[in-house]
Amino acid sequence: MSQAPEELSYARSHEWARLEEDGTVTVGISDHAQDALGDVVFVELPEDGAELAAGDEAGVVESVKAASDIYAPIGGTVIATNGALEETPETVNADPYNDGWFFRLKPTDTAELEQLLDAAAYRQHCSEDS
Template identity: 70%
Template sequence: MKYAKSHEWARLEEDGSVTIGITDHAQEALGDVVFVETPTEGDAIAAGDQAGVVESVKAASDIYAPVGGEVIGVNEGLEDEPERVNSDPYNDGWFFRLQPADTGELDVLMTAEEYAAMCDEDS
């Protein structure tokens, strides 16, 4: 997995697609997630573009695409169970999948160690 400064994660899948969600650190900071707005399948998104919104009992936060590409899937389960983001942010709580325009964009994202160090600095 790779991580963005805006607290999204990106995982390159075996089929070449990229799955995106928010990190455990981000969901902890947000608190209980009550609503998730994802992009629409077929949307073209550039790296850094707003791709949705996550709302919690505390606040609403924009979700940004850590890499660009075409949206090929969204986690429809979040519509009825947004709390999946809290209980399992890296598996059941994923937000959307992209067919990346350039997998090289993953190379500019942070490793797990770099992301953890950034979070430690912020706290």
Template identity: 70%
Template structure:
């Protein structure tokens, strides 16, 4: 199985969530997702200031093979987006968990993270696909 850091939480729609020290969360797509997509050529991120509910469409990632919607794993207000992806969308392929993040949220309710999967649960769900 691809790289799946234990400190992150995962959505069944292949997004990861990292709780930051300041109480915000960072969201991106998993190594498994970027690998399945192939070479990423375009990323559309949500607008800063947008309020997203858990499960809302938050953007699009396009590759040479397909386009896929990105969903918000938890509810919150978009505080920042990764501008690097506008010029260098391939960063999602090379570093999905660090430089390839998509957006940062101020969560409405951090307890929603309890609904997400651990790394082990995510790996198991991917193996069942």
């Protein structure tokens, strides 16, 4: 079973969200998603300043097997992107929950995090998805 850290919230589309101490939200894709994709070779990130609603397409991740859209798990303004992924997209495979993060949002409403899955519900979702 793929890792799903307990402190994160998860979208059914396999993005994770972590509420940071400063009130921002960091977003990436889950271990399950990167494992299903295989070796990541390219990541397209949203523009800084982009306004996203929950469920909006925020970028693309491409692997040797497939390309997949990345969606915003909650709404907000993009305040940072992980530019290191442009040079080393394989970081998503090696460390999806830390160095492999995609972007940070200033959330419109942190209550949207409550609409996401907790780790146990996400693991259940993944087992049904397989």
